[in-house]
Amino acid sequence: MIGKNIIESEPIPGAKVKEVLEEFSEDNELNYEQNVTLNHLARFKRFSLEDSEEILEKLQSEFNLRPKVAVHIVDLVPQDLADLRLIFAKEPGQVDKEEMEKILELLEQYDIIE
Template sequence: MIGKKVIDTDPITIAEVKEMLEGIQEHYELTYEQNLALDHVTKFSKLDTESAKKMVEELEELIKKTQAIKIADIMPEDMADLRLIFAKERGSIKKEDMEKILEIVNKYR
């Protein structure tokens, strides 16, 4: 690991991970861990990459990027599911904002 270090990290959606792993799979044989990751994201991705990116952009107007990505990955169905996502976050989200978030999610469902 000489000369290797993390320069920057940026969270991405499950749909983007799926696209990346499928791109790698076209050119190389995936390792065991990469195959497990691909299997996982194939089962749990609910959106295509473009829709996920657009949804995250819309949600970023209301909340942080990391929260928007969680919501795009989970696709909460109601207010209770949405509250669970924000349960560990500091601060609180207004009910009006949560309703707007659910409207955005339902638009991409």
């Protein structure tokens, strides 16, 4: 695209995207892509925004996960080791089974919004 440069890129959880789109839609009409995104985010189970931010902080500080991986974990809400292994499949470093079990235990401490 001519004349457009990405200044900064940061992964954010779906709960934050949903909140931003809902606030924007109060005063403005959403375009097609924004509507599709908001419908997608409303369809799947998620953590609340506050819980998402808290989980992200813990995943990054306690488990030294990259922000992108931490956001994937929060957004996809893995239920078992198989789900979590898929998230870590393309990661350069290996995460051992004990650490993945601790991550699942951390996720179980929070309520999921349906």
